[in-house]
Amino acid sequence: MLGVVHGVMPALGAAATYRRMKAGTEYPEGNLEGWATSQVLGGDAEAMTAVLSQAPGPLQLLPGKGYGTRWLKIMDGQHVNFYPKEDPYNEIYLQREAWWRLCEEQFINPGIVLSKSELDKEWFYYAEMLSEDVRTFIEGLSGKYHINSYAFYSADPLFPSYGEVCWQSKTPLIEQWINKGRGRNTEAGRALDITEKGNHRSVSTPLKGEGWAQGVYQSWRLLPPQEAGDGTVPVHSGRIAGHYLRARYRIAVQHEPAYQNTLAQQFTLRALIKIIQEVQHTTLAYL
Numbered sequence: 001m002l003g004v005v006h007g008v009m010p011a012l013g014a015a016a017t018y019r020r021m022k023a024g025t026e027y028p029e030g031n032l033e034g035w036a037t038s039q040v041l042g043g044d045a046e047a048m049t050a051v052l053s054q055a056p057g058p059l060q061l062l063p064g065k066g067y068g069t070r071w072l073k074i075m076d077g078q079h080v081n082f083y084p085k086e087d088p089y090n091e092i093y094l095q096r097e098a099w100w101r102l103c104e105e106q107f108i109n110p111g112i113v114l115s116k117s118e119l120d121k122e123w124f125y126y127a128e129m130l131s132e133d134v135r136t137f138i139e140g141l142s143g144k145y146h147i148n149s150y151a152f153y154s155a156d157p158l159f160p161s162y163g164e165v166c167w168q169s170k171t172p173l174i175e176q177w178i179n180k181g182r183g184r185n186t187e188a189g190r191a192l193d194i195t196e197k198g199n200h201r202s203v204s205t206p207l208k209g210e211g212w213a214q215g216v217y218q219s220w221r222l223l224p225p226q227e228a229g230d231g232t233v234p235v236h237s238g239r240i241a242g243h244y245l246r247a248r249y250r251i252a253v254q255h256e257p258a259y260q261n262t263l264a265q266q267f268t269l270r271a272l273i274k275i276i277q278e279v280q281h282t283t284l285a286y287l
Helices: 016-022 032-040 045-052 088-093 117-141 173-178 262-281
Strands: 004-007 073-074 079-083 148-154 157-161 165-170 202-207 216-222 227-229 247-250
Touching: 004 165, 004 262, 016 045, 032 045, 079 088, 088 117, 148 262, 247 262
Parallel strands: 004 148, 073 165, 148 247
Antiparallel strands: 073 079, 157 227, 165 216, 202 216
């Protein structure tokens, strides 16, 4: 192999993978074509989890340790919990109890009522795959590039991408008034409806301090993407560090049709010419 051309590649992973496991493939609001594509690829958590929980390839696009920390936000008013604090695998991907966990076990084998022991078995297979095939791949590949690499990426605010994934709470006003002055333990919240599979979750959140109420009802929703990118890969992950590359080029382009862009084609052609010229320095060179 003489070289590699990377186009809109999620070098550090894509937080959109988490979003898709929790709520299905995202699409621009009001975009009929995007909605149709979403339904084909997996329009909700049930459809996505049934496939991705048993397929290491797509999950290998999850953010690894190199992506950084605090990219998953649980926003309850002014109080925000951030994950991962250190390890995304144990804190998010292998988390089994928290409502914001990556994999909701009831969707691994949907349409079938499973016993506790059967659910445990399904979770064991998922956790084993995540640890052996996903974590090992992501961390083993991190920071490794061909010495003769070229890359183009997008950092356009017109194509917002999930650099961070944010869950935002909504607490009924009556609940806020009755429990005024009492904090909420959002990390210990419990899902109330395990059939929810879109961008909303209903949660019972324990209350801190003294009072007759033990918890409060909250509705959580996923916020739209905010970071500039290509609509899938945020600039944070798409802009590969320059010291790994021979050349890097920023282009305003969407993820799927990236190579239909004229500038992307021209950059790729130039990179290929440069790579082919390396033949003269190998045993493949003609005498």
